[in-house]
Amino acid sequence: MIATETLVMSLEAVAAVRLNESMRLHTSFRIGGPADIYVVAESVRQLREAVQIARRHEAPVFILGKGSNLLVDDAGIRGVVIENRSGRRGYAVQGTEVRVSSGVSLSSLARRTALAGLEGLEWAIGVPGTVGGAVVCSAGAYGGSMADVVRQVEVLSDASAVRSLEAASVGFGYRQSVFKKEGPTGSVILTADLALRRGKAEVLKARLARYASHRRSHQPKEPSAGSIFKNPQGYAAGWLIEQVGLKGRRIGDAQISPVHANFIVNLGHATAADVMSLIVMARDKVREQFSIGLEREIEIVGPDTGSKV
Numbered sequence: 001m002i003a004t005e006t007l008v009m010s011l012e013a014v015a016a017v018r019l020n021e022s023m024r025l026h027t028s029f030r031i032g033g034p035a036d037i038y039v040v041a042e043s044v045r046q047l048r049e050a051v052q053i054a055r056r057h058e059a060p061v062f063i064l065g066k067g068s069n070l071l072v073d074d075a076g077i078r079g080v081v082i083e084n085r086s087g088r089r090g091y092a093v094q095g096t097e098v099r100v101s102s103g104v105s106l107s108s109l110a111r112r113t114a115l116a117g118l119e120g121l122e123w124a125i126g127v128p129g130t131v132g133g134a135v136v137c138s139a140g141a142y143g144g145s146m147a148d149v150v151r152q153v154e155v156l157s158d159a160s161a162v163r164s165l166e167a168a169s170v171g172f173g174y175r176q177s178v179f180k181k182e183g184p185t186g187s188v189i190l191t192a193d194l195a196l197r198r199g200k201a202e203v204l205k206a207r208l209a210r211y212a213s214h215r216r217s218h219q220p221k222e223p224s225a226g227s228i229f230k231n232p233q234g235y236a237a238g239w240l241i242e243q244v245g246l247k248g249r250r251i252g253d254a255q256i257s258p259v260h261a262n263f264i265v266n267l268g269h270a271t272a273a274d275v276m277s278l279i280v281m282a283r284d285k286v287r288e289q290f291s292i293g294l295e296r297e298i299e300i301v302g303p304d305t306g307s308k309v
């Protein structure tokens, strides 16, 4: 526990703080040990100030969106976890340009913009993350991705200065961005500017319904973190895992989903260790039988993640 009284008091002056908060409550996997200091930032200002305070105290910081791409270690996270709920102001529209706080739910933004006749985010319906997390992870689905719509992001740099970054500097790739490479000691995304297009609300609404229904019928309903592995060139990771006979394999309460083999689900009380064992097993078997190295899509967050350089 690195919490010092002055750090906690300084954080409490800008946002709500909880100590030893279980990360199970804040990850889509429903897995993870305690965060030493858990801060809830309800606005971009609170997010910025909380990060600046933690950095001033040289405490490790981890920015949490909706925790939907994470496997948090059973030992939890040392230092300060800042949950980004900035988004009270929702988003501002000017023509087809949208400026949005990074803590806004991507899926709800997709629904709201589509219903307002703005095209470009329909693919994101059902992606359970924040706009900030989606930029970092370069989220995408159904042929669309953040790279298609992000024009600019405003970030708090590692030197704690607010600056704007053009999309070209974000380095969007397949579930990759410069922010992902920087890790927790890098930039914090504050807002994003998106360029959408004019569309017909009824057409966009039908597209939303189609994608949502496809997700319902092709993805498991139990808690998960989405796809565990990236799809290697020419293959679907789920197909490879199925071919090596691991679909449905269970360790403790973690299971390679019988619905979609690239998802691991939590059947109730799965631990991060259970999930890790399945990840290693799937990776080993696929390497053995196909000579293909599966690369993880989900991020593993351990006790020392926040301080890793």
Ligand SMILES: Cc1cc2nc3c(=O)[nH]c(=O)nc-3n(C[C@H](O)[C@H](O)[C@H](O)COP(=O)(O)OP(=O)(O)OC[C@H]3O[C@@H](n4cnc5c(N)ncnc54)[C@H](O)[C@@H]3O)c2cc1C
Binding pocket: 028, 062, 063, 064, 065, 066, 067, 068, 069, 070, 084, 102, 126, 127, 128, 129, 130, 131, 132, 133, 134, 135, 136, 137, 138, 139, 140, 141, 179, 184, 187, 188, 189, 190, 219, 224, 225, 226, 227, 299
């Ligand atoms: C059922 C299910 C379906 C999914 N389907 C898809 C899909 O179709 N396509 C897809 O791409 N993904 C999918 N995902 C994965 C996940 O939803 C996305 O990767 C999402 O973009 C993660 O956002 P988040 O807010 O949950 O980020 P988190 O998981 O909270 O964080 C992810 C990373 O981003 C960092 N981060 C978050 N916010 C900020 C910020 N403001 N500034 C700096 N760093 C930040 C975190 O520190 C962490 O490193 C799915 C997940 C689930 C559970």
